[in-house]
Amino acid sequence: MQHIEIKTLCELARVSMDIYRRYSDIKVWLLYGEMGAGKTTFISQLLSSIGLSDAVSSPTFAIVNEYATPEGEAIYHLDCYRLRDTQEAVASGLEEILHSGKWCLIEWPQVMEPLLWGEVLCIEICKKNTTRSLKVNTKKYE
Numbered sequence: 455m456q457h458i459e460i461k462t463l464c465e466l467a468r469v470s471m472d473i474y475r476r477y478s479d480i481k482v483w484l485l486y487g488e489m490g491a492g493k494t495t496f497i498s499q500l501l502s503s504i505g506l507s508d509a510v511s512s513p514t515f516a517i518v519n520e521y522a523t524p525e526g527e528a529i530y531h532l533d534c535y536r537l538r539d540t541q542e543a544v545a546s547g548l549e550e551i552l553h554s555g556k557w558c559l560i561e562w563p564q565v566m567e568p569l570l571w572g573e574v575l576c577i578e579i580c581k582k583n584t585t586r587s588l589k590v591n592t593k594k595y596e
Contacts (some may be wrong), residue, residue: 455591463499466492470500473577473590475581479497480575480592481555487579492586493561496579497531500559512561517546528556535562540569570595 460466485493498510503526504580512533513519519531530551537543543565552558560566569590580590 455589457578458590460586460588461584464496464498467503469588470496472502474504474574477575477590477592480573482552482558482570482572483560484566484574485559485561485579486506486563486576488581491579491581493565493568493579494533496577496588497559497561499552500506501529518548518551521535528554530554530556532558532560533562534560537562537564537565540565541562541567 458469485496487493493498494512495509501503501508501510501521506521506529510521510531511519517533517536521529521531523529532548532549532551534543535548537548543549548566549569552560552566553571562591573592573594576589576591576593580587580589
């Protein structure tokens with residue numbers, strides 16, 4: 455497990471790019487953290503760092519936002535905060551997105567965990583006053 459301390463947005467941009475370079479072959483990223491910890495900010499900095507010019511916002515009400523890389527590859531940003539259970543995720547079409555082979559960045563991923571398979575990247579963001587602590591590790595689902 456990798457532990458990273460972040461003090462500024464500039465550091466977050468650099469760290470998110472470092473994580474991308476190391477783990478870009480993993481298509482499903484799970485972001486954990488309490489409300490306001492910085493999950494959406496992390497995703498925004500990450501996508502900006504890889505050249506995405508679209509404004510990134512939390513898809514809390516839409517549940518999923520779709521972006522495209524400069525090369526045209528789809529990136530799905532899911533926010534599962536409002537989902538009650540796994541069945542609701544399936545009924546919302548999220549299982550298809552999850553297994554599309556495209557990059558999926560998932561906030562509040564707990565209801566999606568029963569649908570996971572293969573290797574995923576887990577990023578836990580903890581808020582500590584004005585800094586953030588990231589715990590980064592991979593996990594294998596079967």
